Amino acid sequence: MKDFILFSGSSNVPLAREVAKLLNISLGKVDLQRFADGELRPWIKQDVRNKTIFVLQSFSYPMDEHIMEIVLMGDAIRRGAPETMIAVVPYLGYARQDKLHRPGEPVSARVIAKFLEVSKYKEVITVDLHNDAIVGFFQVPVTHLSALELLAAEVKKVVSSKNSIVVSPDVGGTKRARNLAYALDLPIIVMEKKRYLDRNDVTESYEIIGNVKGKTAIIIDDIISTGGTIADSAKSLKDAGVTSVVVLATHGVLAGNAKEKLIGAPVDEIVITDSINVPKVKFFPRLRMISIAPILADAIWRVVR
Numbered sequence: 001m002k003d004f005i006l007f008s009g010s011s012n013v014p015l016a017r018e019v020a021k022l023l024n025i026s027l028g029k030v031d032l033q034r035f036a037d038g039e040l041r042p043w044i045k046q047d048v049r050n051k052t053i054f055v056l057q058s059f060s061y062p063m064d065e066h067i068m069e070i071v072l073m074g075d076a077i078r079r080g081a082p083e084t085m086i087a088v089v090p091y092l093g094y095a096r097q098d099k100l101h102r103p104g105e106p107v108s109a110r111v112i113a114k115f116l117e118v119s120k121y122k123e124v125i126t127v128d129l130h131n132d133a134i135v136g137f138f139q140v141p142v143t144h145l146s147a148l149e150l151l152a153a154e155v156k157k158v159v160s161s162k163n164s165i166v167v168s169p170d171v172g173g174t175k176r177a178r179n180l181a182y183a184l185d186l187p188i189i190v191m192e193k194k195r196y197l198d199r200n201d202v203t204e205s206y207e208i209i210g211n212v213k214g215k216t217a218i219i220i221d222d223i224i225s226t227g228g229t230i231a232d233s234a235k236s237l238k239d240a241g242v243t244s245v246v247v248l249a250t251h252g253v254l255a256g257n258a259k260e261k262l263i264g265a266p267v268d269e270i271v272i273t274d275s276i277n278v279p280k281v282k283f284f285p286r287l288r289m290i291s292i293a294p295i296l297a298d299a300i301w302r303v304v305r
């Protein structure tokens, strides 16, 4: 087995600890110090020479700080001559900016990929990218994991009836919904969502094609950010006659007043993963979190075994 260390940035220490526990190791020692003006000064306090180094960091809020952390940690580690360095990014923030939506904008996901490469990460392990094609933005190998099986297992616990449908709240999520529908042996419907380019985070859910009356709708999405997509699609589904709505999403961004919006939405249960460290205050009784630590630990194990 390869000699390896798992370091954690500050974005999701509970998940990093859980992964370390499953691998039967302790997290690597790092001090993420800051100068008085906020400037970051990471200090790797372990010998990394000839070792396989993993750095776990979710690009969650404040994402720019978290990205800078993994970049500077990368530079600090590579100066210690490791065998290789692998970025473990459970949530790749900026992934929604994966194309030029209008002239004058960056393709930010591509820039983020570059950041990791210039910091000398030789591989990336990530989970449920907003768009599979983002893998192509990286010059280095990417292991793109999915939480779908874990989420499907949760659905089986709460939805007993076969009278259910899998719903993608937008066309972009069709593949994701199709995979879940296949895993659960259920039909799928796709809703049409409009996003206003001049108003960030504002969406409207539109048409439902197909008969949903009397069914349980299982909405699957990659991200819940403001909660707008879920609240709007759940309402449209309810208006169309579904009896209950269960929501599955990998990344619980839960920005701004998402909690309030979701509490007010006609949703019976929401299951997210711990790809993002969601603060306790953002939880409410119908929101449940499952852990992706097993799939991350397994991916790390496959590299080092």
Ligand code: R5P
Binding pocket: 096, 130, 169, 170, 172, 173, 201, 203, 221, 222, 223, 224, 225, 226, 227, 228, 229, 230
């Ligand atoms: C966008 O296409 C994504 O797949 C999600 O639907 C979106 O990020 C959710 O954002 P919000 O919760 O703000 O509607």
